[in-house]
Amino acid sequence: MDAMPEARTLRVDAERNRRRLLDAALELFSERGLDVGVGEIAARAGVGRGTLFRNFASKEDLIAAIVGERMREAAASGRELLDAPDPEEALFEFLQQMVGQQQSDRALFDAVHDTFLANSEIAAAYAELVGVIEQLVARAQAAGVVRADLGALDLIVMVKGLCEAATALHHVNPHIAERQLDLVRAALRPAAATEPLRGRPPTIDDFKRAFPAPGAAAGAAKAS
Amino acid sequence: MDAMPEARTLRVDAERNRRRLLDAALELFSERGLDVGVGEIAARAGVGRGTLFRNFASKEDLIAAIVGERMREAAASGRELLDAPDPEEALFEFLQQMVGQQQSDRALFDAVHDTFLANSEIAAAYAELVGVIEQLVARAQAAGVVRADLGALDLIVMVKGLCEAATALHHVNPHIAERQLDLVRAALRPAAATEPLRGRPPTIDDFKRAFPAPGAAAGAAKAS
DNA sequence: ACCTGAACACCGTTCAAGT
Protein backbone atom coordinates (compact mmCIF):
# COMPACT_ATOMS: atom_id res chain seq x y z
CA MET A 1 0.00 0.00 0.00
CA ASP A 2 1.74 3.14 -1.18
CA ALA A 3 0.39 5.30 1.64
CA MET A 4 -0.64 8.88 0.89
CA PRO A 5 -0.92 9.76 -2.81
CA GLU A 6 1.29 12.68 -3.86
CA ALA A 7 -0.02 16.01 -2.53
CA ARG A 8 -2.34 17.79 -4.96
CA THR A 9 -1.16 21.18 -6.25
CA LEU A 10 -3.21 23.74 -4.35
CA ARG A 11 -4.71 21.43 -1.76
CA VAL A 12 -2.01 22.38 0.69
CA ASP A 13 -3.35 25.94 0.80
CA ALA A 14 -6.88 24.68 1.29
CA GLU A 15 -5.81 22.41 4.11
CA ARG A 16 -3.98 25.28 5.77
CA ASN A 17 -7.10 27.45 5.52
CA ARG A 18 -9.17 24.71 7.13
CA ARG A 19 -6.70 24.44 9.99
CA ARG A 20 -6.68 28.22 10.46
CA LEU A 21 -10.46 28.30 10.56
CA LEU A 22 -10.58 25.58 13.22
CA ASP A 23 -7.97 27.37 15.34
CA ALA A 24 -9.58 30.79 14.98
CA ALA A 25 -13.01 29.40 15.81
CA LEU A 26 -11.75 27.58 18.90
CA GLU A 27 -10.09 30.74 20.15
CA LEU A 28 -13.13 32.92 19.62
CA PHE A 29 -15.62 30.38 20.98
CA SER A 30 -13.52 29.93 24.12
CA GLU A 31 -13.23 33.65 24.60
CA ARG A 32 -16.78 34.74 23.94
CA GLY A 33 -19.08 31.75 23.46
CA LEU A 34 -20.75 30.17 20.48
CA ASP A 35 -22.48 33.28 19.19
CA VAL A 36 -19.46 34.96 17.67
CA GLY A 37 -20.27 35.63 14.04
CA VAL A 38 -18.88 33.59 11.16
CA GLY A 39 -17.60 36.79 9.62
CA GLU A 40 -15.35 37.42 12.58
CA ILE A 41 -14.11 33.83 12.57
CA ALA A 42 -13.22 34.05 8.89
CA ALA A 43 -11.53 37.41 9.48
CA ARG A 44 -9.34 36.08 12.28
CA ALA A 45 -8.45 33.10 10.12
CA GLY A 46 -7.52 35.53 7.35
CA VAL A 47 -9.97 34.18 4.75
CA GLY A 48 -13.25 35.26 3.22
CA ARG A 49 -16.60 34.18 4.61
CA GLY A 50 -17.24 31.94 1.63
CA THR A 51 -14.15 29.89 2.41
CA LEU A 52 -15.57 28.98 5.77
CA PHE A 53 -18.64 27.53 4.08
CA ARG A 54 -16.53 25.73 1.48
CA ASN A 55 -14.82 23.82 4.31
CA PHE A 56 -17.82 23.36 6.61
CA ALA A 57 -21.40 22.99 5.47
CA SER A 58 -22.66 25.22 8.26
CA LYS A 59 -21.56 26.95 11.42
CA GLU A 60 -22.88 23.94 13.30
CA ASP A 61 -20.62 21.65 11.29
CA LEU A 62 -17.63 23.79 12.14
CA ILE A 63 -18.42 23.41 15.83
CA ALA A 64 -18.90 19.67 15.38
CA ALA A 65 -15.48 19.36 13.79
CA ILE A 66 -13.84 21.06 16.76
CA VAL A 67 -15.74 19.01 19.32
CA GLY A 68 -14.85 15.81 17.48
CA GLU A 69 -11.16 16.66 17.60
CA ARG A 70 -11.26 17.27 21.35
CA MET A 71 -13.07 14.00 21.95
CA ARG A 72 -10.46 12.01 20.08
CA GLU A 73 -7.77 13.68 22.17
CA ALA A 74 -9.60 12.75 25.37
CA ALA A 75 -9.96 9.13 24.27
CA ALA A 76 -6.23 8.94 23.57
CA SER A 77 -5.43 10.34 27.00
CA GLY A 78 -7.79 7.82 28.65
CA ARG A 79 -6.17 4.90 26.84
CA GLU A 80 -2.84 5.83 28.37
CA LEU A 81 -4.35 5.63 31.85
CA LEU A 82 -5.34 2.01 31.24
CA ASP A 83 -1.72 1.16 31.96
CA ALA A 84 -1.62 3.00 35.31
CA PRO A 85 -1.14 0.74 38.35
CA ASP A 86 -4.08 1.87 40.54
CA PRO A 87 -7.47 1.35 38.82
CA GLU A 88 -9.31 3.70 41.17
CA GLU A 89 -6.86 6.55 40.75
CA ALA A 90 -6.76 5.98 37.02
CA LEU A 91 -10.53 6.36 36.71
CA PHE A 92 -10.74 9.53 38.77
CA GLU A 93 -7.65 11.03 37.25
CA PHE A 94 -9.34 10.64 33.88
CA LEU A 95 -12.58 12.19 35.11
CA GLN A 96 -10.59 15.10 36.49
CA GLN A 97 -8.97 15.60 33.10
CA MET A 98 -12.34 15.57 31.35
CA VAL A 99 -13.70 18.15 33.75
CA GLY A 100 -10.66 20.34 33.21
CA GLN A 101 -10.98 20.19 29.47
CA GLN A 102 -14.67 20.94 29.47
CA GLN A 103 -14.06 23.92 31.73
CA SER A 104 -11.71 25.50 29.24
CA ASP A 105 -13.95 24.81 26.25
CA ARG A 106 -17.22 25.21 28.03
CA ALA A 107 -19.28 26.67 25.20
CA LEU A 108 -18.26 23.90 22.86
CA PHE A 109 -19.34 21.03 25.03
CA ASP A 110 -22.58 22.61 26.12
CA ALA A 111 -24.08 21.67 22.82
CA VAL A 112 -22.90 18.09 22.63
CA HIS A 113 -25.70 16.30 24.43
CA ASP A 114 -28.21 18.65 22.91
CA THR A 115 -28.03 18.45 19.19
CA PHE A 116 -24.58 17.58 18.03
CA LEU A 117 -24.63 13.86 18.68
CA ALA A 118 -26.72 13.75 15.52
CA ASN A 119 -23.55 14.66 13.65
CA SER A 120 -21.86 11.49 12.44
CA GLU A 121 -18.33 12.74 13.08
CA ILE A 122 -19.11 13.51 16.69
CA ALA A 123 -21.06 10.29 17.15
CA ALA A 124 -18.05 8.23 16.09
CA ALA A 125 -15.64 10.15 18.31
CA TYR A 126 -18.09 9.79 21.17
CA ALA A 127 -18.37 6.02 20.80
CA GLU A 128 -14.59 5.82 20.93
CA LEU A 129 -14.50 7.86 24.14
CA VAL A 130 -17.23 5.77 25.74
CA GLY A 131 -15.29 2.61 24.95
CA VAL A 132 -12.28 3.87 26.85
CA ILE A 133 -14.35 4.88 29.85
CA GLU A 134 -16.03 1.47 29.90
CA GLN A 135 -12.62 -0.14 30.24
CA LEU A 136 -11.55 2.23 33.02
CA VAL A 137 -14.77 1.50 34.91
CA ALA A 138 -14.55 -2.25 34.39
CA ARG A 139 -11.01 -2.27 35.73
CA ALA A 140 -12.07 -0.35 38.85
CA GLN A 141 -15.04 -2.66 39.37
CA ALA A 142 -12.84 -5.74 39.03
CA ALA A 143 -10.64 -4.27 41.76
CA GLY A 144 -13.72 -3.84 43.97
CA VAL A 145 -13.36 -0.07 44.37
CA VAL A 146 -16.48 0.92 42.39
CA ARG A 147 -20.03 -0.40 42.89
CA ALA A 148 -20.81 -3.20 40.46
CA ASP A 149 -24.16 -1.95 39.19
CA LEU A 150 -22.72 1.23 37.67
CA GLY A 151 -22.58 1.60 33.90
CA ALA A 152 -19.98 3.74 32.16
CA LEU A 153 -22.70 5.96 30.77
CA ASP A 154 -24.19 6.49 34.22
CA LEU A 155 -20.88 8.04 35.07
CA ILE A 156 -20.71 10.09 31.91
CA VAL A 157 -24.13 11.55 32.54
CA MET A 158 -23.09 12.52 36.06
CA VAL A 159 -19.84 14.09 35.01
CA LYS A 160 -21.24 15.85 31.99
CA GLY A 161 -23.90 17.42 34.16
CA LEU A 162 -21.44 18.34 36.88
CA CYS A 163 -19.22 20.09 34.36
CA GLU A 164 -21.93 22.29 32.95
CA ALA A 165 -23.19 23.35 36.33
CA ALA A 166 -19.81 23.74 38.01
CA THR A 167 -17.99 25.53 35.22
CA ALA A 168 -20.04 28.68 35.55
CA LEU A 169 -18.80 29.04 39.13
CA HIS A 170 -15.20 28.07 38.54
CA HIS A 171 -13.75 31.54 38.46
CA VAL A 172 -15.32 32.55 41.77
CA ASN A 173 -14.90 29.18 43.54
CA PRO A 174 -12.14 27.26 41.82
CA HIS A 175 -12.49 24.13 43.97
CA ILE A 176 -16.08 23.47 43.06
CA ALA A 177 -15.30 20.91 40.40
CA GLU A 178 -13.13 19.03 42.90
CA ARG A 179 -15.93 19.00 45.45
CA GLN A 180 -18.32 17.65 42.87
CA LEU A 181 -15.85 14.96 41.90
CA ASP A 182 -15.51 14.05 45.58
CA LEU A 183 -19.26 13.62 45.69
CA VAL A 184 -19.15 11.44 42.58
CA ARG A 185 -16.48 9.35 44.22
CA ALA A 186 -18.63 8.96 47.33
CA ALA A 187 -21.55 7.93 45.15
CA LEU A 188 -19.52 5.19 43.46
CA ARG A 189 -18.08 3.63 46.62
CA PRO A 190 -19.32 0.06 47.15
CA ALA A 191 -20.06 0.88 50.81
CA ALA A 192 -22.57 3.51 49.68
CA ALA A 193 -24.47 0.98 47.56
CA THR A 194 -26.97 0.03 50.23
CA GLU A 195 -29.69 -0.34 47.62
CA PRO A 196 -29.48 -1.09 43.88
CA LEU A 197 -29.88 1.68 41.34
CA ARG A 198 -33.34 1.86 39.80
CA GLY A 199 -33.89 1.18 36.09
CA ARG A 200 -31.14 0.00 33.78
CA PRO A 201 -27.85 1.59 32.78
CA PRO A 202 -28.01 3.87 29.76
CA THR A 203 -26.48 2.46 26.60
CA ILE A 204 -24.87 3.90 23.52
CA ASP A 205 -28.01 2.85 21.67
CA ASP A 206 -30.00 5.09 23.98
CA PHE A 207 -27.90 7.99 22.82
CA LYS A 208 -28.24 7.01 19.18
CA ARG A 209 -31.98 6.79 19.46
CA ALA A 210 -32.14 10.05 21.37
CA PHE A 211 -30.15 11.84 18.66
CA PRO A 212 -30.97 10.16 15.35
CA ALA A 213 -28.72 11.07 12.47
CA PRO A 214 -30.61 13.21 9.94
CA GLY A 215 -31.70 11.26 6.86
CA ALA A 216 -31.49 7.92 8.71
CA ALA A 217 -35.24 7.71 9.26
CA ALA A 218 -36.69 4.21 9.59
CA GLY A 219 -39.47 2.82 7.36
CA ALA A 220 -40.00 2.75 3.60
CA ALA A 221 -38.22 5.52 1.73
CA LYS A 222 -40.77 7.41 -0.28
CA ALA A 223 -39.60 8.98 -3.51
CA SER A 224 -40.02 12.74 -3.29
CA MET B 1 -53.50 49.73 53.71
CA ASP B 2 -56.27 49.79 51.18
CA ALA B 3 -54.83 46.93 49.11
CA MET B 4 -54.87 47.14 45.30
CA PRO B 5 -55.81 50.53 43.92
CA GLU B 6 -58.87 50.48 41.65
CA ALA B 7 -58.13 48.83 38.29
CA ARG B 8 -57.06 51.31 35.62
CA THR B 9 -59.33 51.56 32.59
CA LEU B 10 -57.54 49.62 29.85
CA ARG B 11 -54.89 47.96 31.99
CA VAL B 12 -56.99 44.83 32.28
CA ASP B 13 -56.52 44.22 28.56
CA ALA B 14 -52.80 44.82 28.83
CA GLU B 15 -52.50 42.41 31.73
CA ARG B 16 -54.40 39.77 29.79
CA ASN B 17 -52.08 40.21 26.82
CA ARG B 18 -49.07 39.78 29.08
CA ARG B 19 -50.52 36.57 30.49
CA ARG B 20 -51.30 35.27 26.99
CA LEU B 21 -47.76 36.01 25.85
CA LEU B 22 -46.29 34.13 28.82
CA ASP B 23 -48.55 31.12 28.19
CA ALA B 24 -47.95 31.06 24.44
CA ALA B 25 -44.20 31.36 24.92
CA LEU B 26 -44.09 28.55 27.49
CA GLU B 27 -46.05 26.29 25.16
CA LEU B 28 -43.86 26.97 22.16
CA PHE B 29 -40.58 26.83 24.07
CA SER B 30 -41.55 23.47 25.59
CA GLU B 31 -42.57 22.10 22.21
CA ARG B 32 -39.66 23.28 20.11
CA GLY B 33 -36.99 24.94 22.22
CA LEU B 34 -35.88 28.50 22.74
CA ASP B 35 -35.34 29.39 19.10
CA VAL B 36 -38.97 29.76 18.11
CA GLY B 37 -39.40 33.25 16.70
CA VAL B 38 -40.97 36.14 18.56
CA GLY B 39 -43.37 36.59 15.65
CA GLU B 40 -44.79 33.14 16.17
CA ILE B 41 -45.11 33.68 19.91
CA ALA B 42 -46.99 36.92 19.37
CA ALA B 43 -49.21 35.23 16.77
CA ARG B 44 -50.15 32.37 19.09
CA ALA B 45 -50.89 34.89 21.82
CA GLY B 46 -53.08 36.75 19.34
CA VAL B 47 -51.21 40.07 19.51
CA GLY B 48 -48.81 42.01 17.32
CA ARG B 49 -45.05 41.71 17.61
CA GLY B 50 -44.79 45.18 19.09
CA THR B 51 -46.98 44.22 22.03
CA LEU B 52 -44.48 41.56 23.02
CA PHE B 53 -41.76 44.18 23.25
CA ARG B 54 -44.01 46.57 25.15
CA ASN B 55 -44.39 43.92 27.87
CA PHE B 56 -40.85 42.52 27.82
CA ALA B 57 -37.74 44.50 26.97
CA SER B 58 -36.32 41.62 24.95
CA LYS B 59 -36.87 37.97 24.13
CA GLU B 60 -34.42 37.17 26.90
CA ASP B 61 -36.55 39.10 29.39
CA LEU B 62 -39.61 37.12 28.33
CA ILE B 63 -37.76 33.90 29.05
CA ALA B 64 -36.55 35.28 32.37
CA ALA B 65 -40.12 36.10 33.39
CA ILE B 66 -41.22 32.51 32.72
CA VAL B 67 -38.26 30.99 34.54
CA GLY B 68 -38.86 33.27 37.51
CA GLU B 69 -42.49 32.12 37.76
CA ARG B 70 -41.47 28.47 37.77
CA MET B 71 -38.88 29.03 40.46
CA ARG B 72 -41.37 30.69 42.75
CA GLU B 73 -43.69 27.73 42.27
CA ALA B 74 -40.88 25.31 43.13
CA ALA B 75 -40.02 27.25 46.28
CA ALA B 76 -43.65 27.11 47.40
CA SER B 77 -43.76 23.37 46.84
CA GLY B 78 -40.54 22.91 48.82
CA ARG B 79 -41.89 24.90 51.74
CA GLU B 80 -44.79 22.50 52.05
CA LEU B 81 -42.35 19.60 52.37
CA LEU B 82 -40.77 21.21 55.42
CA ASP B 83 -43.79 19.89 57.34
CA ALA B 84 -43.34 16.28 56.15
CA PRO B 85 -42.44 13.80 58.92
CA ASP B 86 -39.33 12.15 57.38
CA PRO B 87 -36.53 14.66 56.67
CA GLU B 88 -34.69 12.33 54.30
CA GLU B 89 -37.74 11.53 52.22
CA ALA B 90 -38.75 15.19 52.19
CA LEU B 91 -35.40 16.23 50.72
CA PHE B 92 -35.35 13.62 47.99
CA GLU B 93 -39.02 14.01 47.18
CA PHE B 94 -38.28 17.67 46.55
CA LEU B 95 -35.28 16.89 44.37
CA GLN B 96 -37.41 14.46 42.40
CA GLN B 97 -39.98 17.20 41.83
CA MET B 98 -37.32 19.62 40.63
CA VAL B 99 -35.98 17.07 38.21
CA GLY B 100 -39.47 16.37 36.89
CA GLN B 101 -40.19 20.03 36.35
CA GLN B 102 -36.93 20.70 34.62
CA GLN B 103 -37.52 17.76 32.34
CA SER B 104 -40.78 19.22 31.08
CA ASP B 105 -39.36 22.71 30.65
CA ARG B 106 -35.91 21.69 29.60
CA ALA B 107 -35.11 24.50 27.21
CA LEU B 108 -36.08 27.10 29.76
CA PHE B 109 -33.80 25.94 32.52
CA ASP B 110 -30.85 25.26 30.28
CA ALA B 111 -30.14 28.95 30.22
CA VAL B 112 -30.47 29.67 33.93
CA HIS B 113 -26.94 29.01 35.10
CA ASP B 114 -25.56 30.47 31.92
CA THR B 115 -26.72 34.02 31.58
CA PHE B 116 -30.07 34.52 33.18
CA LEU B 117 -28.96 34.77 36.79
CA ALA B 118 -27.85 38.25 35.80
CA ASN B 119 -31.54 39.10 35.52
CA SER B 120 -32.71 40.61 38.79
CA GLU B 121 -36.13 38.95 38.72
CA ILE B 122 -34.57 35.51 38.33
CA ALA B 123 -31.90 36.25 40.91
CA ALA B 124 -34.53 37.05 43.53
CA ALA B 125 -36.60 33.97 42.76
CA TYR B 126 -33.45 31.88 42.87
CA ALA B 127 -32.44 33.17 46.30
CA GLU B 128 -35.88 32.23 47.58
CA LEU B 129 -35.54 28.72 46.19
CA VAL B 130 -32.07 28.28 47.65
CA GLY B 131 -33.36 29.31 51.05
CA VAL B 132 -35.95 26.54 51.01
CA ILE B 133 -33.40 23.95 49.96
CA GLU B 134 -31.06 25.05 52.71
CA GLN B 135 -33.78 24.32 55.24
CA LEU B 136 -34.54 20.90 53.75
CA VAL B 137 -30.85 19.99 53.85
CA ALA B 138 -30.35 21.30 57.40
CA ARG B 139 -33.27 19.21 58.59
CA ALA B 140 -31.85 16.08 56.99
CA GLN B 141 -28.41 16.78 58.43
CA ALA B 142 -29.85 17.31 61.91
CA ALA B 143 -31.48 13.87 61.56
CA GLY B 144 -28.10 12.39 60.66
CA VAL B 145 -29.17 11.07 57.24
CA VAL B 146 -27.06 13.43 55.13
CA ARG B 147 -23.31 14.08 55.49
CA ALA B 148 -22.62 17.17 57.54
CA ASP B 149 -20.13 18.86 55.20
CA LEU B 150 -22.61 19.25 52.34
CA GLY B 151 -23.88 22.70 51.41
CA ALA B 152 -27.26 23.29 49.83
CA LEU B 153 -25.62 24.72 46.75
CA ASP B 154 -23.38 21.65 46.39
CA LEU B 155 -26.59 19.75 45.98
CA ILE B 156 -28.11 22.24 43.58
CA VAL B 157 -25.06 22.10 41.35
CA MET B 158 -25.27 18.29 41.27
CA VAL B 159 -28.97 18.20 40.53
CA LYS B 160 -28.88 20.98 38.01
CA GLY B 161 -26.19 19.17 36.09
CA LEU B 162 -27.92 15.82 36.38
CA CYS B 163 -31.09 17.31 34.92
CA GLU B 164 -29.48 18.75 31.86
CA ALA B 165 -27.59 15.60 31.04
CA ALA B 166 -30.37 13.15 31.89
CA THR B 167 -33.25 14.97 30.25
CA ALA B 168 -31.95 14.42 26.75
CA LEU B 169 -32.18 10.67 27.34
CA HIS B 170 -35.47 10.62 29.16
CA HIS B 171 -37.65 9.58 26.25
CA VAL B 172 -35.48 6.56 25.39
CA ASN B 173 -34.60 5.56 28.97
CA PRO B 174 -37.23 6.99 31.29
CA HIS B 175 -35.59 5.74 34.51
CA ILE B 176 -32.35 7.58 33.98
CA ALA B 177 -33.23 10.51 36.21
CA GLU B 178 -34.14 8.09 38.99
CA ARG B 179 -30.81 6.31 38.64
CA GLN B 180 -29.00 9.60 38.85
CA LEU B 181 -30.97 10.57 41.94
CA ASP B 182 -30.06 7.20 43.48
CA LEU B 183 -26.43 8.05 42.86
CA VAL B 184 -26.88 11.48 44.45
CA ARG B 185 -28.45 9.78 47.44
CA ALA B 186 -25.49 7.42 47.71
CA ALA B 187 -23.13 10.38 47.53
CA LEU B 188 -24.88 12.14 50.41
CA ARG B 189 -24.99 9.18 52.79
CA PRO B 190 -22.87 9.75 55.92
CA ALA B 191 -21.35 6.27 55.51
CA ALA B 192 -19.91 7.32 52.15
CA ALA B 193 -18.17 10.34 53.68
CA THR B 194 -14.88 8.58 54.32
CA GLU B 195 -12.99 11.75 53.49
CA PRO B 196 -14.05 15.40 53.66
CA LEU B 197 -15.02 17.29 50.51
CA ARG B 198 -12.26 19.48 49.13
CA GLY B 199 -12.60 23.26 49.05
CA ARG B 200 -15.55 25.13 50.54
CA PRO B 201 -19.26 24.95 49.79
CA PRO B 202 -20.47 27.32 47.09
CA THR B 203 -22.45 30.30 48.36
CA ILE B 204 -25.14 32.53 46.95
CA ASP B 205 -22.48 35.23 46.78
CA ASP B 206 -20.47 32.98 44.47
CA PHE B 207 -23.43 32.96 42.12
CA LYS B 208 -23.90 36.69 42.37
CA ARG B 209 -20.28 37.31 41.59
CA ALA B 210 -20.35 34.79 38.75
CA PHE B 211 -23.36 36.51 37.16
CA PRO B 212 -23.11 40.20 37.99
CA ALA B 213 -26.22 42.21 37.30
CA PRO B 214 -25.64 44.54 34.34
CA GLY B 215 -25.01 48.11 35.43
CA ALA B 216 -23.94 47.05 38.94
CA ALA B 217 -20.23 47.44 38.24
CA ALA B 218 -18.00 48.16 41.24
CA GLY B 219 -15.73 51.19 41.57
CA ALA B 220 -16.31 54.89 41.04
CA ALA B 221 -19.16 55.71 38.68
CA LYS B 222 -17.80 57.86 35.89
CA ALA B 223 -20.19 60.32 34.32
CA SER B 224 -20.66 59.45 30.68
C1' DA C 1 -9.80 23.96 -7.88
C1' DC C 2 -10.17 27.39 -4.83
C1' DC C 3 -11.16 32.09 -3.09
C1' DT C 4 -13.91 36.29 -2.46
C1' DG C 5 -17.41 39.63 -1.07
C1' DA C 6 -21.77 41.35 -2.65
C1' DA C 7 -26.51 39.76 -2.30
C1' DC C 8 -30.28 37.12 -0.04
C1' DA C 9 -33.20 35.38 3.66
C1' DC C 10 -34.31 35.39 8.30
C1' DC C 11 -35.17 37.11 12.93
C1' DG C 12 -34.95 40.37 16.96
C1' DT C 13 -36.05 45.09 17.81
C1' DT C 14 -37.80 49.85 16.94
C1' DC C 15 -41.09 53.32 15.89
C1' DA C 16 -44.48 56.20 13.36
C1' DA C 17 -49.14 55.89 12.79
C1' DG C 18 -53.35 54.38 14.39
C1' DT C 19 -57.34 53.64 18.25
Added chain:
DNA sequence: ACCTGAACACCGTTCAAGT
Protein backbone atom coordinates in the same frame (compact mmCIF):
# COMPACT_ATOMS: atom_id res chain seq x y z
C1' DA D 1 -52.49 54.32 27.31
C1' DC D 2 -52.08 50.72 24.39
C1' DC D 3 -51.80 48.24 19.93
C1' DT D 4 -50.03 47.33 15.28
C1' DG D 5 -47.16 46.04 11.33
C1' DA D 6 -43.93 48.12 8.24
C1' DA D 7 -39.06 49.24 8.45
C1' DC D 8 -34.31 48.52 10.25
C1' DA D 9 -30.15 46.07 11.67
C1' DC D 10 -27.81 41.92 12.07
C1' DC D 11 -26.13 37.35 10.95
C1' DG D 12 -25.92 32.73 8.56
C1' DT D 13 -25.71 31.13 3.92
C1' DT D 14 -25.40 31.28 -1.21
C1' DC D 15 -23.41 32.28 -5.58
C1' DA D 16 -21.60 34.81 -9.65
C1' DA D 17 -17.35 36.54 -10.70
C1' DG D 18 -12.66 36.36 -10.15
C1' DT D 19 -7.63 33.83 -9.96
